[in-house]
Amino acid sequence: MMTERPPHGSTRPGGRTARTRTAVLTAALDELDGAGIGALTLDKLAARSGVHVSTIRRRWRTVEGVIGDLLAQQGTTIPIPDSGDLRQDLRELAENIAEFHATPRNRHLIEGVVVAAAHDPRIADIVRGAFTARIEHVTQLVHRAVARGELTVEPDAREVIEALSAPFYYRILILRGTVDARLVHTSAEAAYLAARAGAFTPPEAESGGGQRAEGRRGGTAAAALPTHA
Numbered sequence: 001m002m003t004e005r006p007p008h009g010s011t012r013p014g015g016r017t018a019r020t021r022t023a024v025l026t027a028a029l030d031e032l033d034g035a036g037i038g039a040l041t042l043d044k045l046a047a048r049s050g051v052h053v054s055t056i057r058r059r060w061r062t063v064e065g066v067i068g069d070l071l072a073q074q075g076t077t078i079p080i081p082d083s084g085d086l087r088q089d090l091r092e093l094a095e096n097i098a099e100f101h102a103t104p105r106n107r108h109l110i111e112g113v114v115v116a117a118a119h120d121p122r123i124a125d126i127v128r129g130a131f132t133a134r135i136e137h138v139t140q141l142v143h144r145a146v147a148r149g150e151l152t153v154e155p156d157a158r159e160v161i162e163a164l165s166a167p168f169y170y171r172i173l174i175l176r177g178t179v180d181a182r183l184v185h186t187s188a189e190a191a192y193l194a195a196r197a198g199a200f201t202p203p204e205a206e207s208g209g210g211q212r213a214e215g216r217r218g219g220t221a222a223a224a225l226p227t228h229a
Contacts, residue, residue: 020051020055020059021069023049023050023051024045024049024051024056024060024066025066025069025070025073026049027044027045027048027049027051028040028045028066028067028070029070029105029109030048031044031045031048032105032108032109032112033104033105033108036112036115036116037067037112037113037115037116037123038116040063040066040067041063042056042057042062042063042066045063045066064122064123064126067113067123067126068126068129068130070109071109071113071126071127071130071131072130072133074100074106074109077100078093078096078097078100078134079092079096080093080137080138080140080141081093081096081141082141082144084148085150086141086142086145086148086150086151086192086195087188087189087192089141089144089145090141090160090164090188090191090192091184091185091188091189093138093141093161093164093188094164094168094183094184094185094187094188095184097164097165097168097179098168098179098183098184101168101172101179102179107172110169110172110173111172111173113126113127114127114173135158135161135162135165136158138161139157139158139160139161142155142157142160142161142195143157151195151196152198153198153201154201155195155198155199155200155201155202156200156201156202159200160191160194160195160200161191163187163190163191163194163200164187164188164190164191165187166187167183167186167187167190168183168187171183
């Protein structure tokens with residue numbers, strides 16, 4: 001009986017599979033440190049990693065598949081805090097993001113894929129998917145804060161994390177500056193205070209639900225309200 005092929009870069013139990021993935025992804029990082037993503041090929045990955053090109057092609061299919069797996073792996077290296085206090089969790093998350101980008105290799109990876117994404121829709125899809133998945137995973141720290149009763153109105157958790165993260169990428173990618181302790185403090189504190197003030201409250205929550213909005217705006221108003229999926 002035929003079995004479904006696993007997703008690009010997925011692993012099966014066993015040391016050999018893990019070693020293969022580590023070798024290829026490490027080779028990809030090394031190549032990105034040098035020539036950049038535009039010059040990356042499966043043959044170069046095979047030569048640097050020692051893994052046969054047919055094995056790489058069978059598992060990841062394309063260079064884009066390798067980059068997608070690499071971004072997914074790098075995202076998991078940033079720990080998600082769970083201190084029991086939202087303000088502290090956001091501060092620790094900002095510190096973890098700063099520490100990640102303090103490593104030149106990680107910074108080069110992000111810079112490289114963002115530049116490539118501007119010219120290649122396939123890379124753009126990979127970058128968007130990897131960051132969306134990461135943000136969605138990290139939102140658990142906001143949901144935990146809501147469950148503890150720290151926030152009186154539940155915010156859009158993704159917007160909280162995006163607000164904290166955005167200053168880092170503006171500093172790195174636009175200003176080409178360095179990440180410092182001040183940026184860690186201001187990004188975390190701004191996200192926390194905005195969340196407490198209700199800045200990230202979805203419109204339907206602010207209106208008190210569809211029935212109250214309908215009463216103010218008419219019978220079709222509730223259906224017209226924007227939602228945050």
